[in-house]
Amino acid sequence: MTRIDNNAVSVRGLVKHYGDTKALDGVDLDVRQGTVMGVLGPNGAGKTTLVRILSTLLQPDAGEAVVAGYDVLRQPRQLRRVIGLTGQYASVDEKLPGWENLYMIGRLLDLPRKDARARADELLERFSLTEAAKRPASTYSGGMRRRLDLAASMIGHPQVLFLDEPTTGLDPRTRNEVWTEVKAMVGEGVTVLLTTQYMEEAEQLASELTVVDRGKVIAGGKVEELKARVGGRTLRVRPVDPLQAPPLAAMIDELGITGLAGTAVDGESGTLLVPILSDEQLTAVVGAVTARGITISSITTELPSLDEVFLSLTGHRASAPQDAKTTDDRQEVAV
Known part of the structure; x- marks a missing residue:
């Protein structure tokens, strides 16, 4: 398989079995250089298996993949030098100080001692860990360990970075800090493949999305394209007089226009929330x-939320990442 122009990752027909379970069932995927591809899916969908194969930690049963110009199966040693990986759980050595963790990884990547020291100092400062540089990683908070883990994945200036649910269990402030760093990496030209179950995270970071379920890709495209694919928008109508909202909602429902049953009213703002399926219904x-003769303060349309898209495509809502280990994880531990 040859690299496709402008794609940092090209995947064709990946298959992986765990006994009778097919974790990946013919997955195709392309990730353009310098972008963030968000991979969404419920627990056990195959997301972590995909990341482990693309980062050379697991071999597929069938299919091909090229990452940063290297064949995953035929050139794993070369590939490992140009990728970074942050898994669901921090993988740093907790007995070592933060600085020594980064320096050690730099040396393992064959950086000269001077360069490894400089790179460790640079990344500790970038990830706001300089003051804790000499402390054992075991004394770090969960957010600090996650930032150290992310810094470790950047030691070798990776061309492609794999982030497997990188903000699992983090508080909102630390999650935002991680998002800021990911955006900065992409601004520097790094390509990111991100698996997540946080809908907000996908919208914040990903330029394109791939939705997987039961080992298959079931949808893909830009965020707005997926929202439009689900069908339906919400028309938000806000009268100048909030007291006019309830009777206006009743009037709209009484018109009997197809698809407009169930108009809701936001009592706090006095805004009507009208589900519409077409421009014709909007006009009506x-x-x-x-x-x-009702004076309107504002009228806007909204596409479905990403969570609603996920529900429509998979038949269930995304579960919180910290709730349980995924089927992927349990199966792969046994491999």
């Missing part, structure tokens, strides 16, 4: 409001 609602 606006026309009805205008004919009623």
Whole structure:
């Protein structure tokens, strides 16, 4: 398999079995250089298996993959020098201080001692860990260990970075710090493949999304494209007089326009939330409001939330990443 122009990752027909369970069932995937590909899916969908194969930690049963120009199966040693990996759980040596963790990884990557020291200092400062540089990693908070783990994945200036649910269990402040660093990496030209179950994280970071379920890719595209694919928008109509909202909602429902049953009212803002399926329905609602002589403060349309897209595509909501270890994880531990 040859590298496809402008793609940092090209995957064709990846298959992986664990006994009778097919973790990956013919996965195809392309990730453009310098972008973030978000891979979404429920627990056990195959996300972690995909990351482990692309980072050379696991061999597929069938299929091909090229990462940063290297064949995953035929050139694993060369590939490991140009990728970084941050798994679901911090993998740093907790007995070593933060600085020594980074220096050690730099030396393992064959960086000269001077360069390894400089790179460790640089990344500790970048990830706000300089003051804790000489402390054992075991004394770090969960967020600090996660930042150290992310710094470790950057030691070798990777061309492609794999982030497997990198903010699992982090508080919102630390999660935002990680997001900021990921955005900075992409700004420097790094390509990122991100698995996540946080819908907000996917929207914040990913330029494109791939949704996997039961080992298969079931949808893909830009965030807005996936939202549009689900079908339906919400029309938000806010009268100048909030007291007019309830009777206006009742009037819209009474019109019997297809697909408009169930108009809701946000009591706090006095805004109508009208589900619509087409531009024709939107026009009909606006026309009805205008004919009623009601003065409108604002009127906007919204696409479905990413969580609603996930629910529509997979049949269930994304579960919180910290709730349980994934089926992927349990199976791979046994491999």
